[in-house]
Amino acid sequence: LMEIVSEPDLRSSAEAAECMKKLRQILRYIGSCDGDMEKGSLRCDANVSVRLKGSSTFGTRCEIKNLNSIRYIVQAIDYEIQRQIEILESGEEISQDTLLFDVASGKTKVMRSKEDASDYRYFPEPDLLPVEVSQDKID
Numbered sequence: 001l002m003e004i005v006s007e008p009d010l011r012s013s014a015e016a017a018e019c020m021k022k023l024r025q026i027l028r029y030i031g032s033c034d035g036d037m038e039k040g041s042l043r044c045d046a047n048v049s050v051r052l053k054g055s056s057t058f059g060t061r062c063e064i065k066n067l068n069s070i071r072y073i074v075q076a077i078d079y080e081i082q083r084q085i086e087i088l089e090s091g092e093e094i095s096q097d098t099l100l101f102d103v104a105s106g107k108t109k110v111m112r113s114k115e116d117a118s119d120y121r122y123f124p125e126p127d128l129l130p131v132e133v134s135q136d137k138i139d
Helices: 013-029 070-089
Strands: 044-048 062-067 097-102 107-113
């Protein structure tokens, strides 16, 4: 089992899809996995947040779990972006939730809600050391 975490630097569902395509291509090339998303060899958890134009502060993020195709990544992110915009435009606040994407309805649904961001336990796993690859190795 391997988890790859990126910086929050993707700006659209199209960028997320392209990132996953490239990642899958790399993982296949190095023989790490077959990249068969439908069979569970590769999954995507997408964190989505929106912010006002011109703001440098990220909005409240919601995590969409276990997306198993590039098409569903795009659909889920697009839906979630629109859902969050509608919430903010109605004057409400976004709650930090873990979501599932229902492919039949094309909508995200709350899997679990967290009252506090600390409930997400964002801290390094003490038994798993980070892998840092030097530029020489990459080259």
